[in-house]
Amino acid sequence: MATETTVAPPRRKETLDSAVIRFAGDSGDGMQITGSQFTNTTALFGNDIATFPDFPAEIRAPAGTLPGVSGFQIHFGAKDIFTPGDAVDVLIAMNPAALKMNLADLKKGGILVVNVDNFKETDLKKAQVAVSPLEDRSLEGYRLFPVELTKLTRAALKDLGLDAKSMDRCKNFFALGMCYWLYNRTLDATHRWLDEKFGSKPVLAEANKLAMKAGYAFCDATEAFQVSYEVPPAKLAPGVYRNLSGNTALAMGFVVAAQKAGLRLFQGSYPITPASDILHELSMYKEFGVITFQAEDEIAAITSAIGASYAGSLAITTTSGPGMALKGEALGLATMVELPLVVVDIQRGGPSTGLPTKTEQADLFQALFGRNSEAPVPVVAASTPGDCFWVALEASRIALKYMVPVILLSDGYLANGAEPWRIPDLSELPEIPVTFRTEPEGFRPYEREPHTLARPWAVPGTPGLEHRIGGLEKQDVTGNVNYEPLNHERMVQLRAQKVAGIVQDIPDVVAAGDPDGDLLIVGWGSTYGAITAALRAQRAAGRRIGHVHLRHLNPLPGNLGEVLKRYKRVLVPELNMGQLVWLLRARYLTDAVSYPKVQGKPFMQAELEAKIQSLLAEKRTT
Amino acid sequence: MTATLPPVYTKKDFQTDQEVRWCPGCGDYAILSAVQQVFPELGIPREKFVVVSGIGCSSRFPYYMNTFGFHTIHGRAPAVATGIKIARPDLEVWLATGDGDALSIGGNHTIHMLRRNVGIKVLLFNNKIYGLPTGQYSPTSEIGKKAKSTPYGSLDRPFNPLSLALGAEATFVARSVDVFLPQLKAVLKKAAAHKGSAFVEILQNCNIFNDGAWENLTERELRDDHTIAVEHGQPLVFGKAKDKGIRINGLELEVVTLGNGITEKDLIVHDERHPNPAYAFLLSRMDASPGFPTPLGVLRAVDAPIYEKQVGDQLAAVLAKKGKGDLTRLLRAGDTWEVR
Numbered sequence: 038m039a040t041e042t043t044v045a046p047p048r049r050k051e052t053l054d055s056a057v058i059r060f061a062g063d064s065g066d067g068m069q070i071t072g073s074q075f076t077n078t079t080a081l082f083g084n085d086i087a088t089f090p091d092f093p094a095e096i097r098a099p100a101g102t103l104p105g106v107s108g109f110q111i112h113f114g115a116k117d118i119f120t121p122g123d124a125v126d127v128l129i130a131m132n133p134a135a136l137k138m139n140l141a142d143l144k145k146g147g148i149l150v151v152n153v154d155n156f157k158e159t160d161l162k163k164a165q166v167a168v169s170p171l172e173d174r175s176l177e178g179y180r181l182f183p184v185e186l187t188k189l190t191r192a193a194l195k196d197l198g199l200d201a202k203s204m205d206r207c208k209n210f211f212a213l214g215m216c217y218w219l220y221n222r223t224l225d226a227t228h229r230w231l232d233e234k235f236g237s238k239p240v241l242a243e244a245n246k247l248a249m250k251a252g253y254a255f256c257d258a259t260e261a262f263q264v265s266y267e268v269p270p271a272k273l274a275p276g277v278y279r280n281l282s283g284n285t286a287l288a289m290g291f292v293v294a295a296q297k298a299g300l301r302l303f304q305g306s307y308p309i310t311p312a313s314d315i316l317h318e319l320s321m322y323k324e325f326g327v328i329t330f331q332a333e334d335e336i337a338a339i340t341s342a343i344g345a346s347y348a349g350s351l352a353i354t355t356t357s358g359p360g361m362a363l364k365g366e367a368l369g370l371a372t373m374v375e376l377p378l379v380v381v382d383i384q385r386g387g388p389s390t391g392l393p394t395k396t397e398q399a400d401l402f403q404a405l406f407g408r409n410s411e412a413p414v415p416v417v418a419a420s421t422p423g424d425c426f427w428v429a430l431e432a433s434r435i436a437l438k439y440m441v442p443v444i445l446l447s448d449g450y451l452a453n454g455a456e457p458w459r460i461p462d463l464s465e466l467p468e469i470p471v472t473f474r475t476e477p478e479g480f481r482p483y484e485r486e487p488h489t490l491a492r493p494w495a496v497p498g499t500p501g502l503e504h505r506i507g508g509l510e511k512q513d514v515t516g517n518v519n520y521e522p523l524n525h526e527r528m529v530q531l532r533a534q535k536v537a538g539i540v541q542d543i544p545d546v547v548a549a550g551d552p553d554g555d556l557l558i559v560g561w562g563s564t565y566g567a568i569t570a571a572l573r574a575q576r577a578a579g580r581r582i583g584h585v586h587l588r589h590l591n592p593l594p595g596n597l598g599e600v601l602k603r604y605k606r607v608l609v610p611e612l613n614m615g616q617l618v619w620l621l622r623a624r625y626l627t628d629a630v631s632y633p634k635v636q637g638k639p640f641m642q643a644e645l646e647a648k649i650q651s652l653l654a655e656k657r658t659t
Numbered sequence: 660m661t662a663t664l665p666p667v668y669t670k671k672d673f674q675t676d677q678e679v680r681w682c683p684g685c686g687d688y689a690i691l692s693a694v695q696q697v698f699p700e701l702g703i704p705r706e707k708f709v710v711v712s713g714i715g716c717s718s719r720f721p722y723y724m725n726t727f728g729f730h731t732i733h734g735r736a737p738a739v740a741t742g743i744k745i746a747r748p749d750l751e752v753w754l755a756t757g758d759g760d761a762l763s764i765g766g767n768h769t770i771h772m773l774r775r776n777v778g779i780k781v782l783l784f785n786n787k788i789y790g791l792p793t794g795q796y797s798p799t800s801e802i803g804k805k806a807k808s809t810p811y812g813s814l815d816r817p818f819n820p821l822s823l824a825l826g827a828e829a830t831f832v833a834r835s836v837d838v839f840l841p842q843l844k845a846v847l848k849k850a851a852a853h854k855g856s857a858f859v860e861i862l863q864n865c866n867i868f869n870d871g872a873w874e875n876l877t878e879r880e881l882r883d884d885h886t887i888a889v890e891h892g893q894p895l896v897f898g899k900a901k902d903k904g905i906r907i908n909g910l911e912l913e914v915v916t917l918g919n920g921i922t923e924k925d926l927i928v929h930d931e932r933h934p935n936p937a938y939a940f941l942l943s944r945m946d947a948s949p950g951f952p953t954p955l956g957v958l959r960a961v962d963a964p965i966y967e968k969q970v971g972d973q974l975a976a977v978l979a980k981k982g983k984g985d986l987t988r989l990l991r992a993g994d995t996w997e998v999r
Contacts, residue, residue: 081996226994273998277991289989296986303746305738323977325984328745328970333771337738340731340768344711344742347729348750352742370732459998460990497727497743497750500706505675505721507730508714517677518722 050221052267055114057122058216060209061139062131063100064093064107067209071129072109073455074213078226080280080457083270084113087566089121089639090453094310094393101155101163106138115269119566119573121454123641127219129212131155131186134164140176149179150215152208154187182261186211193251194244203241207248214252220266224249274459281458283422283451284311287355287381288318290429292325295351297430298437298469302327303345303352305338307360310393311449312383315355335363339380343367346376347506349473349496351433355381358400359390361407368442369408372532374506375483375492377436377443379429384448384562386637395637396450398562399613404444405591405620411529413536415439416591418446420565423458425451428588430467437471438542439535440491446590448612450563450639477501482516490535492516537592545596546585548603554581555653557604559629561587561617564610564640571645580653590617598625608632608652610640668699675725686837686863687716690784691723693840694753697847698726703751710753711740713760716791716865717784720755734765737772740779741966748778748967751851758785758799762818766798773827775966776855782847783820783860784837788869806868821943821958824858825936831857832939832959837864838877842888842955849957855965876953887952889942891960894926897952905945912941914950931960 058075060068069090076088089110098105112122127148130136132155143149156169170176171183190208191201210227217224228246235242256262295302302325306316320329328345332338339354346352356364361382371378384400386392404416415435419428425447432445474480474493482504483492495502504516512519513527548557550572560568565586572584583604587593601607601621607629609618615631622629632648634640673695681687698708708726712718714733721728727750731739736754744752761769761783772779788806789795796804796813799820803812824832831853835843843861850857862873875885887897887905895905896917904926906915915921933939939959945951 077994081994083996083998229994270998275998277995277997279991279993279995292984292989293986296984301746303742305742322984322989323974324981325989326974326978328974330742330745332738333767336735337741337768337771340735340738341742341745343731344729344739344744345746346742347739348743348746350746352746366732367735374729460995463986466986496747497709498706498747500704503706503708503726503728505677505724505728505730507712507721507728508732509730 048262049264050267051264052269054116054268055112055118056126056220056266056268057110057112057124058127058129059108059110059125059139059142060129060212061106061108061135062129062209063135064095064097064105065100066107066131067206068107068109068131071209071213072111074227074230075216076111076455077230077280078217078222079111079113080278081226082222083273084115084268085118085271085273085457086111086113086280086455087118087121088112088455089450092394099163101132101134101160103134103138103164106135108135108139113268115271117271119570120639120642123643127216129216131209131212132164133161133166133170136170137164137166143179145178147179148182148219149176150182150184150212152186152212153183154185184215184255189251189255190248193247197240197244197247199240199244203244207244210245210248211252211255214249215256217249218253218256218265219262220268224253273457276459278457278459280455281423281426282453282455283419283425283447284314284383284453285318286422286425286458287429287445287447288315288322290426291319291351291353291379291433292322292327293426293466294430294433294469295327296325297466298351298433298471300349300351300471303342303350304329304355305332305341305345305352306330306355307332307335307338309335309357309360311385311452312355312357312360312381314452315381335360336367339364339367339378342378343371343374343376346371346378347374347497349494351377351437353379353381355383357383357385357393358387358403361400361403365408368414369410369412370508371442372408372412372414373508373511375440375532377440377494379432379436379443379445381445381447383452384446386635392637394449396448396563396639397612397635397637398446398448398564399616399635400446401561401590401613401616404446411533413533414591415441415443415536415539415589416446417443417589418562418587419451420562420586420588422451422454422456424565426458430469431588434467434469435539435542437469438491439489439539440494441536446562448563473499474502475499480504481514482506483511484514485531490531490538540592540595543589543592543594546587546594546600548583548585548600550576550583551581552583553603554583555605556580556582556649557601557607558582558584558649559587559601559607559609559617559621560584560611561590564612567640567642567645568610570642571649574642574646575649580649582649587617593624601625601627601629606630606652608648610634610645610648612639666704668705670695670699672705673698673725675723677722679723680719681716682867684866685716686786686865687720687784689837689840690782690843690861690863691720693843693847694724694782697844697851700848701851707749708751708753709743710755711736711743712755713765714791715757715760715789717755717757718760734760734763735768736760737765737768737779737781741772741775741777744777744779745967745970748971752778753780753782755782756784757790758783758787758797758820759789762798762820762823770823770827773824773829773856773858776830776963777966778855780850780853780857781859783858784863785820785860786863786865786869787817787872788865790865790868794868819943819946820860822940825940825943825959828936829858829959830855830961830963831957832943833858833957834860834862834955836862836873836877836955839955846957849960853960855963885952886955887945889929889931889954889956889958891929891931891957894923894928896923896926907941912945912951931957933959934961
């Protein structure tokens with residue numbers, strides 16, 4: 038390549054109100070890191086963002102093959118961003134497999150950057166592509182930028198004395214540098230991150246910086262890119278922000294809950310995708326006295342947590358669907374002995390091992406009913422990555438106040454997705470008062486607080502409170518083993534009443550959008566963003582639609598039945614075969630319409646809008 | 660600081676008002692009585708005791724102990740107890756379990772508790788049968804056991820509980836028998852004093868479904884020839900006339916008769932502190948070998964890092980290094996930006 042100084046061509050800068058980029062490559066190409074870095078820089082710049090990391094369950098499927106493709110999508114804007122975006126403006130494809138798997142999502146006329154160094158005969162074969170798409174005109178209609186990413190990266194790093202493999206591992210940062218140029222971003226935040234990450238190996242920090250700089254300079258120097266883009270900062274509510282993923286938010290939420298309750302946080306967990314990051318995160322917080330116990334299996338994870346709860350800790354266990362199935366019996370025990378516990382289920386595609394890295398909302402029934410006999414458990418669900426923080430506090434509050442195990446539902450999409458999060462002031466955090474029983478006089482293990490029906494928390498080590506609890510049915514008040522028919526019925530009712538009574542302690546729902554009208558969309562969990570985006574668009578088109586997003590799934594908010602009646606129709610989109618809709622139909626006798634999706638992927642805004650339109654266009658025969 | 664004397668208790672202080680519901684003649688009564696005799700002698704405030712159990716006849720134990728008690732679910736007591744002990748290392752956590760509870764459904768939890776060396780005292784009541792589900796063979800039943808689910812005899816090879824515990828490198832491994840009260844009490848006291856997991860197998864008679872399972876060891880005329888009480892620092896001698904001993908020959912143990920040139924000097928001198936669990940493992944294998952006595956007493960008692968203490972030490976070390984956790988710092992970790 039000629040090195041003479043060229044006069045930079047005149048460039049245009051276009052201003053956009055939002056954009057969607059997807060980095061796609063092999064699992065070993067560092068696409069998740071690349072995406073996270075772009076996200077962090079973009080968040081710091083002040084855009085609103087939503088991200089969608091999408092990676093295979095295999096750690097390293099054979100390089101260059103279709104199952105090995107890993108992707109990271111980010112939607113960022115000067116306006117409110119609710120979803121990672123239906124279609125992609127810029128696609129970075131590091132190899133033919135990544136191109137093949139992702140091209141369908143690129144907008145017509147969108148920017149397509151491919152690493153041509155990875156389009157050799159063998160690469161095409163691994164991707165099961167007969168003819169190179171670079172040559173068969175199949176990419177017409179896109180703005181194609183074939184870039185020698187590998188070669189250019191090696192050229193940029195030639196003086197560092199690294200071997201070829203180490204140099205090639207930096208090519209994702211070349212691509213990142215290109216995207217930073219394309220969207221007029223600075224390299225500062227990523228520089229800082231590299232310094233921290235490679236503190237002990239400065240040469241690797243330097244190599245990645247050089248690769249990124251080379252990618253940036255490449256765009257600057259070549260005439261290929263005639264246009265660069267600006268996406269101005271969004272008008273977020275005033276405050277200090279950080280970028281936050283759902284699993285990190287949960288971990289922080291539980292630390293805060295324990296501090297506010299004045300208790301030790303104990304986490305018993307067994308590694309499982311996509312919940313393990315909560316364990317990784319909490320294991321770092323020892324300065325808060327957090328104990329993380331990596332148990333021998335899912336059952337020991339929950340039962341050790343029950344032991345810690347009995348001993349006076351705020352105890353949690355974190356898992357995904359298969360682990361939930363294993364915890365069922367122990368959840369029944371926690372229900373029976375009435376000890377506080379939070380069980381976090383980061384849902385993923387199932388049944389069985391299913392789709393470990395893909396998202397789904399199909400554990401609602403398992404959360405509500407997945408135990409033997411009558412074992413009601415409060416269930417709460419997070420709606421956005423940042424909301425995970427607040428839901429962790431709410432689940433802890435309910436568990437501690439009512440002496441009850443609580444299930445918290447999140448999913449793979451929330452767990453790994455990130456958004457800008459306004460950091461609350463300490464004064465905004467709720468107090469979580471907890472009292473241990475200490476007075477021996479008149480102590481009866483199952484005597485209930487009349488308002489909450491909670492039994493006393495009498496922690497071992499307290500003089501005069503020696504007592505026995507267990508999974509056998511208890512006599513009302515005394516807690517002694519008792520098999521009498523009427524006592525059993527009374528205890529079943531008391532346990533149910535205690536959970537049902539929480540309805541007094543949770544807010545009524547307030548519909549977003551229209552307070553009454555033609556259609557109410559009822560959602561829960563991670564569909565919040567897609568529903569909100571669809572609702573805004575459809576209301577802007579003149580339709581009268583409301584949206585209720587349920588945080589509390591058991592008990593359901595007290596006014597929900599009344600709200601359902603204010604709309605002509607009710608639509609329930611869910612990433613399952615229709616579980617919440619089944620519940621609403623049974624509970625409120627409403628003729629709610631299900632909109633199920635079970636593809637391991639979140640809803641797209643366009644899908645929801647199409648469903649809304651078709652539903653409202655239907656002539657009802659009744 | 661004023662020194663407070665340890666409270667003075669009697670057996671009665673550890674009895675509850677609950678009617679004991681084991682079958683008349685069950686070996687569990689003797690074990691309960693022994694434990695209720697030992698606890699008052701330990702000088703530990705009663706409220707510090709937590710008795711945890713799983714499911715099975717043995718697991719009703721907590722209901723009859725006037726301490727804190729937790730009757731959990733089948734097989735999971737070691738995990739519940741682990742959670743209690745990690746959260747509150749100051750508590751004295753005892754676990755009552757059986758051969759089915761600890762070695763079958765809860766086998767995984769048992770070995771992991773032992774390998775971690777959590778400070779829990781385990782009383783494994785071994786009656787070689789499932790009692791509560793009314794008489795099926797258990798993981799310690801002998802091959803060919805005819806029971807409700809095995810009318811033609813069981814096929815599976817039994818676990819030797821001591822061998823299993825030693826395989827998991829348990830730091831305290833002992834055995835006693837329900838009806839040998841003084842020996843049982845002595846073993847329980849040693850278990851109580853041990854730091855780390857203490858595993859005590861108690862051979863127990865189920866007079867309903869497996870009566871006489873241990874009579875070779877318990878009948879007066881048989882016991883001396885069929886058992887050997889191992890004592891730290893003492894040669895391995897047994898027999899009614901104290902004329903037999905255990906000698907090591909290569910990797911094998913052998914029974915020898917004293918006299919004819921063989922003296923106590925030729926015998927193994929028991930070393931419960933032997934760092935290699937293989938030694939105690941060899942002793943534990945005597946059960947399965949015809950002509951060998953069944954070892955009773957403490958086979959192994961070694962010091963090793965205690966799990967819950969290590970957990971606490973790690974917390975303290977991080978706290979000392981990083982200082983007390985600050986919520987504002989936690990919430991504002993990483994890159995932040997301000998929107999005005």
